[in-house]
Amino acid sequence: MGFYVSIMIKLFSKVSYVILLLCLLSCTCFTSTEAYDALDPNGNVTVKWDIMSWSPDGYVAVVTIYNFQKYRHIQAPGWSLGWTWAKKEIIWTMIGGQATDQGDCSRFKGNIPHCCKKSPTVVDLLPGTPYNQQIANCCKGGVLSSWVQDPTTAASSFQLSVGAAGTTNKTVRVPKNFTLNAPGPGYTCGPANIVKPSKFMTADKRRVTQALMTWNVTCTYSQFLAQKSPTCCVSLSSFYNDTVVPCPRCACGCQSNITQPGSCVELDSPYLASVVSRSGTNSYTPLVQCTRHMCPIRVHWHVKVNYKEYWRVKITITNFNYRMNYSNWNLVAQHPNFDNLTQIFSFNYESLNPYATINDTAMLWGIKFYNDLLMQASPVGNVQSEVLFRKDKSTFTFDKGWAFPRRIYFNGDNCVMPPPDAYPWLPNASSRHAVSLLFILATSLSALVLHAHA
Numbered sequence: 001m002g003f004y005v006s007i008m009i010k011l012f013s014k015v016s017y018v019i020l021l022l023c024l025l026s027c028t029c030f031t032s033t034e035a036y037d038a039l040d041p042n043g044n045v046t047v048k049w050d051i052m053s054w055s056p057d058g059y060v061a062v063v064t065i066y067n068f069q070k071y072r073h074i075q076a077p078g079w080s081l082g083w084t085w086a087k088k089e090i091i092w093t094m095i096g097g098q099a100t101d102q103g104d105c106s107r108f109k110g111n112i113p114h115c116c117k118k119s120p121t122v123v124d125l126l127p128g129t130p131y132n133q134q135i136a137n138c139c140k141g142g143v144l145s146s147w148v149q150d151p152t153t154a155a156s157s158f159q160l161s162v163g164a165a166g167t168t169n170k171t172v173r174v175p176k177n178f179t180l181n182a183p184g185p186g187y188t189c190g191p192a193n194i195v196k197p198s199k200f201m202t203a204d205k206r207r208v209t210q211a212l213m214t215w216n217v218t219c220t221y222s223q224f225l226a227q228k229s230p231t232c233c234v235s236l237s238s239f240y241n242d243t244v245v246p247c248p249r250c251a252c253g254c255q256s257n258i259t260q261p262g263s264c265v266e267l268d269s270p271y272l273a274s275v276v277s278r279s280g281t282n283s284y285t286p287l288v289q290c291t292r293h294m295c296p297i298r299v300h301w302h303v304k305v306n307y308k309e310y311w312r313v314k315i316t317i318t319n320f321n322y323r324m325n326y327s328n329w330n331l332v333a334q335h336p337n338f339d340n341l342t343q344i345f346s347f348n349y350e351s352l353n354p355y356a357t358i359n360d361t362a363m364l365w366g367i368k369f370y371n372d373l374l375m376q377a378s379p380v381g382n383v384q385s386e387v388l389f390r391k392d393k394s395t396f397t398f399d400k401g402w403a404f405p406r407r408i409y410f411n412g413d414n415c416v417m418p419p420p421d422a423y424p425w426l427p428n429a430s431s432r433h434a435v436s437l438l439f440i441l442a443t444s445l446s447a448l449v450l451h452a453h454a
């Protein structure tokens, strides 16, 4: 009787494992429409405002923007930060940043403030700013890397001296209605909260100083708020089936020659060279090559080789956008076998582990000075890598599209996947299935026999 029970338990644990897997898939495969991102639940941009000294009519503060998001960076043309003053404050001077609009300073004589607007908008200065206008962490054109890629360049600071403001921690008022564009919409900022004053270590690490007063603002991103159409799609292929499953048609938009003439450029267009040369600078609206998917970015996942203990995938990212060199790009991929990645070639890799129990998500990005720049659509326009996975005998299969990714993000945006029923099949999938069922039956039988003998 004992061996029956043990087999029942084994079968039951297999079944419950499959159910668990299905549950995990179904609850992690939704596309996020709210500020909550399942793969980076705590991801946020924090704005920290440190008052460093009081002045006769206000204070001097250092404002630092931290990008705490694991895989969403802030790319050119960079962040812009806005707020509304609580009273009639003005900005006398700024270092390491500037207000985009001075506003009406006509009530001032002699010393003219940097900005008199009730709701100023501040941007970073550009690289190459004279030293006397710089402070630490400034002047990167508003570009911040993602936290996982490089925490040392994920923060940006500017200093401002505020007038017509409170001059003690009792009379000063925190600004309201913070807004962050990074670039374009997508971020929502909470209220400023007074927090414990920041502490600073001197360069020789022998003395700690602290801010007179500190407040924090937390901003979170939502792809829904950004109201962007998708920016990337996924195509699939495998060594065991000649079919290449392309990106879904119209994944990022449709070619319409009536409503939006010139919404894309044909690869063999005689105007290609002139269009491309006119779009010499990075611009926020993509100019894409005409494809059935119309996406600026395509990620191709090719199941390349099957070894006894391992299997190998080739990942190719192609840029169809003539207007953008994607610097410091990153990819997030979810596949159950990322818990046993053996080797990755030509990309950096870090395991993302939002829930302690599931270890199936990886962040990949380019190697500095080698392929961290994904060039515009011509002439090169792609980067590639190969990934070697170790097979886990209990889950590994080429059946039912298991070898393909569950979800892909490019630069933090969810990529459009082909429908699961279009995934490349194993040749004669049904007969294979029968074989594997037979195999399970046979092994259970032999187990029975063994138990019976014992």
Ligand SMILES: *[C@@H]1O[C@H](CO)[C@@H](O)[C@H](O)[C@H]1NC(C)=O
Pocket: 042, 043, 044, 045, 046, 068, 218
């Ligand atoms: C923002 O991110 C930081 C770093 O991950 C985290 O410590 C903090 O709790 C987050 N803030 C919020 C409000 O989620």
Ligand SMILES: *[C@@H]1O[C@H](CO)[C@@H](O)[C@H](O)[C@H]1NC(C)=O
Pocket: 169, 170, 194, 212, 213
């Ligand atoms: C303001 O400063 C006083 C000491 O001058 C301190 O006791 C108090 O905690 C400070 N309040 C805030 C909100 O920082």
Ligand SMILES: *[C@@H]1O[C@H](CO)[C@@H](O)[C@H](O)[C@H]1NC(C)=O
Pocket: 084, 176, 177
């Ligand atoms: C700040 O935001 C609140 C809520 O969004 C709004 O009611 C208020 O008018 C805004 N204040 C200013 C000064 O813009």
Ligand SMILES: *[C@@H]1O[C@H](CO)[C@@H](O)[C@H](O)[C@H]1NC(C)=O
Pocket: 046, 047, 048, 066, 195, 196, 215, 216
């Ligand atoms: C305020 O922001 C700083 C810098 O990100 C962080 O170290 C600190 O924990 C934050 N404080 C609160 C209460 O969120």
Ligand SMILES: *[C@@H]1O[C@H](CO)[C@@H](O)[C@H](O)[C@H]1NC(C)=O
Pocket: 255, 256, 257, 258
């Ligand atoms: C462009 O317009 C022509 C004629 O109106 C039409 O036949 C063709 O299908 C259109 N192409 C696309 C991609 O919509």
Ligand SMILES: *[C@@H]1O[C@H](CO)[C@@H](O)[C@H](O)[C@H]1NC(C)=O
Pocket: 279, 280, 281, 282, 283, 322, 323, 324, 325, 375, 376
């Ligand atoms: C991309 O980089 C190449 C080489 O540095 C440059 O020639 C091209 O103008 C850049 N394209 C854009 C859109 O910035």
Ligand SMILES: *[C@@H]1O[C@H](CO)[C@@H](O)[C@H](O)[C@H]1NC(C)=O
Pocket: 338, 339, 340, 341, 351, 353, 356, 359
């Ligand atoms: C997740 O998998 C990676 C790659 O195998 C490994 O380096 C990491 O330690 C794993 N993390 C956990 C929590 O198991």
Ligand SMILES: *[C@@H]1O[C@H](CO)[C@@H](O)[C@H](O)[C@H]1NC(C)=O
Pocket: 339, 340, 390, 391, 392, 393
């Ligand atoms: C990775 O594979 C090895 C060998 O098959 C196995 O012992 C180990 O438990 C696996 N690790 C994970 C996290 O599944």
Ligand SMILES: *[C@@H]1O[C@H](CO)[C@@H](O)[C@H](O)[C@H]1NC(C)=O
Pocket: 241, 242, 243, 245, 421, 422, 423, 424, 425, 426, 427, 428, 429
């Ligand atoms: C390859 O996969 C496709 C589904 O994408 C399927 O229609 C086709 O029959 C498969 N080819 C073979 C040889 O099994």
Ligand SMILES: *[C@@H]1O[C@H](CO)[C@@H](O)[C@H](O)[C@H]1NC(C)=O
Pocket: 427, 428, 431
């Ligand atoms: C695959 O199935 C077809 C019919 O379903 C059959 O004719 C063919 O011989 C099978 N091929 C293999 C390799 O089993």
